[in-house]
Amino acid sequence: MKNKFSDNRISFSHKYFRLFLLLLFLTTNIMAQDYKIVVAKKGDGIYSLLKRNGLSPSDHFNPFIELNKNKLGRNNTLFAGQSYSLPIEGEMTNSIPVTxxxxxxFGKAYEKVIPVDNALNGAVYYLVSGHGGPDPGAVGRYSNHTLCEDEYAYDVTLRLARRLIEHGALVYMIIRDENDGIRDESYLTPDKDEKCYPxxxxxxxxxxxxxxxxDAVNKLYIKHKGSxxxxxxxxxxxxxxxxxxDVFFYHDKRSKTGKxxxxxxxxxxxxxxxxxxxxxxYHGTISDxxxxxxxYSYPPAVFIELGNINHYRDxxxxxxxxxxxxxxxxLAEGLLIDFKNNK
Incomplete structure (x- = not known):
């Protein structure tokens, strides 16, 4: 005579074993989600890589770090030539808080600044990009395009400001253009609407x-005296x-700190x-x-020439x-070193 209880138990076990296999199959499929793989270019940061691939940097910054945390350098830097996985649109953005x-x-694509660390906590930087307003500065030609000094100096300076803020610095953009933002185009359209702080x-x-x-810098310097x-x-x-x-540097001859x-x-x-x-x-020089x-500015200062606007390679x-x-x-890395050496 069959043991009815034993048969039921076997049937019950088989049913749950099949359910376990189904759940395992579904979970495996979810975990095996195919992520698009891209290769970082020279000079890429997480923001530029995400933006170039059609993903919102502010929404996908943290998911990207989670996916690639074993492939990132110090302060979440990328390595040129390294392959990275891109987050899937909408994936993880609700479960990982973006602070x-x-x-x-900085413009729509770059306006969300997520702290990397507090390495520059207590530092105050005044960033002045050359010329602006009615004066475009040096003007070069590339193919059929006009290159204006004030636009390119401003874009580099904005990018520097953003990096310094990521490391916890207080930054003042002394020359400001509220509608340019960080621009990724090759040829930056010139305008004359820059203002001087405030x-x-x-x-x-x-x-x-x-x-x-x-005057704008010196007023702020007095405000932050002691910093x-x-x-x-x-x-x-x-x-x-x-x-x-090459990029080269000037300082005031009386300032040992500036040097x-x-x-x-x-x-x-x-x-x-x-x-x-x-x-x-590298042949970039330092001179007074x-x-x-x-x-005439109060804080220790450096004047940076980024290159020759008329030379093809520059x-x-x-x-x-x-x-x-x-x-x-x-530049930001050099300023981090300067801060550590002087604070």
Missing amino acids: GTTYSI NHTIPRNQVKRLRQRK FQRLIITHVDSRSRGENI KLASNLQQTFKKKYDTHQPNRG RNLYVLK QQRFIRNNNRQAVANW
């Missing part, structure tokens, strides 16, 4: 223009078409070139120069957005 602060000055029209007269930005403060001035040089130059600041930046660029282009060499804003440093981002990243 950060919105800064409209919202002053930039005068046409050069002396008045320089005095205006110097670690630095002034960073960015320009693009204009030389003959045949002269290829040290310039040296920290120069050494960072040298190390970067030694790593990424070991056979190229009697420039108005360097001379122009690649400007027109390629990844190169503009790389320059900003290297």
